[in-house]
Amino acid sequence: xxxxxxxxxxxxxxxxxxxxxxxxxxxxxxxxxxxxxxxxxxxxxxxxxxxxxxxxxxxxxxxxxxxxxxxxxxxxxxxxxxxxxxxxxxxxxxxxxxxxxxxxxxxxxxxxxxxxxxxxxxxxxxxxxxxxxxxxxxxxxxxxxxxxxxxxxxxxxxxxxxxxxxxxxxxxxxxxxxxxxxxxxxxxxxxxxxxxxxxxxxxxxxx
Amino acid sequence: xxxxxxxxxxxxxxxxxxxxxxxxxxxxxxxxxxxxxxxxxxxxxxxxxxxxxxxxxxxxxxxxxxxxxxxxxxxxxxxxxxxxxxxxxxxxxxxxxxxxxxxxxxxxxxxxxxxxxxxxxxxxxxxxxxxxxxxxxxxxxxxxxxxxxxxxxxxxxxxxxxxxxxxxxxxxxxxxxxxxxxxxxxxxxxxxxxxxxxxxxxxxxxx
DNA sequence: GTCTATACGTTGATAGAC
DNA sequence: GTCTATCAACGTATAGAC
Numbered sequence: 001x002x003x004x005x006x007x008x009x010x011x012x013x014x015x016x017x018x019x020x021x022x023x024x025x026x027x028x029x030x031x032x033x034x035x036x037x038x039x040x041x042x043x044x045x046x047x048x049x050x051x052x053x054x055x056x057x058x059x060x061x062x063x064x065x066x067x068x069x070x071x072x073x074x075x076x077x078x079x080x081x082x083x084x085x086x087x088x089x090x091x092x093x094x095x096x097x098x099x100x101x102x103x104x105x106x107x108x109x110x111x112x113x114x115x116x117x118x119x120x121x122x123x124x125x126x127x128x129x130x131x132x133x134x135x136x137x138x139x140x141x142x143x144x145x146x147x148x149x150x151x152x153x154x155x156x157x158x159x160x161x162x163x164x165x166x167x168x169x170x171x172x173x174x175x176x177x178x179x180x181x182x183x184x185x186x187x188x189x190x191x192x193x194x195x196x197x198x199x200x201x202x203x204x205x206x207x
Numbered sequence: 208x209x210x211x212x213x214x215x216x217x218x219x220x221x222x223x224x225x226x227x228x229x230x231x232x233x234x235x236x237x238x239x240x241x242x243x244x245x246x247x248x249x250x251x252x253x254x255x256x257x258x259x260x261x262x263x264x265x266x267x268x269x270x271x272x273x274x275x276x277x278x279x280x281x282x283x284x285x286x287x288x289x290x291x292x293x294x295x296x297x298x299x300x301x302x303x304x305x306x307x308x309x310x311x312x313x314x315x316x317x318x319x320x321x322x323x324x325x326x327x328x329x330x331x332x333x334x335x336x337x338x339x340x341x342x343x344x345x346x347x348x349x350x351x352x353x354x355x356x357x358x359x360x361x362x363x364x365x366x367x368x369x370x371x372x373x374x375x376x377x378x379x380x381x382x383x384x385x386x387x388x389x390x391x392x393x394x395x396x397x398x399x400x401x402x403x404x405x406x407x408x409x410x411x412x413x414x
Numbered sequence: 415g416t417c418t419a420t421a422c423g424t425t426g427a428t429a430g431a432c
Numbered sequence: 433g434t435c436t437a438t439c440a441a442c443g444t445a446t447a448g449a450c
Contacts, residue, residue, distance in 0.1 A: 008433075026321060031237035033425060044435050049427060106320050109375065113313050114233060116378045123382045131383060148407070154400035157380065161372030162365050168316065171323045173364065175330045176338060193361035200355070201408040215415075240443060251417050256445060 098167035105167030312374030
């Protein structure tokens with residue numbers, strides 16, 4: 001019996017976290033209400049409070065899940081030594097994240113825009129450490145003249161901004177795309193454009 | 208006497224709009240309270256309601272001001288026929304906007320991320336028209352082989368995302384920049400990096 | 415035009431029956 | 433573990449004195 005109860009808990013917590021991510025993404029932290037989240041999750045409001053004591057705590061848990069996924073996507077950068085492959089796969093992985101997890105990206109953007117008071121610590125520690133190591137790699141590519149000399153920090157900022165733009169500004173892109181969201185093909189084309197722009201800019205373009 | 212009253216109105220409205228922009232940027236629409244705005248403006252809360260009947264109306268006015276400024280910044284693109292100069296100046300102008308008006312950029316990002324329910328109409332009309340005309344210009348550059356063939360839409364999306372990133376993700380960049388905001392010099396360097404990345408990617412790089 | 419006091423709605427959180 | 437009823441806090445908006 002105990003096992004079954006634990007399973008109920010796991011299932012419900014997962015349901016709630018997923019629902020919360022959607023609502024936080026659409027309305028921001030303040031704009032999201034426990035009532036909206038409960039309806040999105042298909043559970044009574046009181047149950048949300050039963051599983052997550054407070055709204056702030058639920059928000060933190062949602063962010064933690066996003067951080068984990070980000071770190072996993074980040075690992076792709078280390079899969080290959082060859083700059084062209086590493087950069088291509090990293091961009092494609094980030095674009096895929098924007099495509100499949102737009103809500104996660106928006107929650108993140110919201111959190112950072114409003115001061116990063118919850119994820120600030122993570123940025124200062126784990127994230128900064130990750131970035132510094134990758135910057136070393138990029139600088140080695142520059143030293144061995146595999147790519148053009150660039151500011152490695154700016155290089156990453158630009159990849160992040162371009163790829164996340166497709167999630168965070170989804171609605172704007174949809175409107176400019178004659179009112180309909182990108183098809184799979186259109187999105188793949190946009191991905192190719194980002195890859196091409198970045199590769200060309202560091203001297204790894206096609207011809 | 209009537210003139211003086213009108214001046215009082217103008218001055219106070221300006222004060223309130225400016226304050227509201229800051230608060231909306233920092234807390235989002237829901238998170239912003241009339242109380243916070245009034246304190247930021249240095250006026251009693253009731254006066255905010257006297258000048259702007261509702262919070263929604265104030266929000267709309269704040270967004271309208273931002274739209275106006277955007278269109279002005281957009282004009283820079285038409286100042287020169289030569290692609291290298293036009294692109295460079297457009298990027299620099301957008302970066303300057305991010306630098307001097309980060310709150311405006313954040314309010315915009317927030318609005319679009321949460322569904323663009325207020326600025327949607329503007330995007331569908333004025334903005335889309337502006338973009339289509341500029342895309343024609345870029346495609347002419349491609350046809351006359353002045354720049355590499357690229358997807359003109361994606362080209363603009365990338366410029367917007369990279370430049371706005373410096374406003375919207377200010378806090379993240381600050382943390383990664385050893386905890387302090389970009390100095391004037393550092394920001395100018397980032398601007399140069401963006402310009403260089405874009406120019407190089409379309410075949411207008413230095414050498 | 416300014417400001418205090420307040421009405422009214424919404425929302426986060428809990429109590430307590432099942 | 434589920435759910436209804438309810439409370440307390442907060443926030444928008446207004447009334448009405450100055």
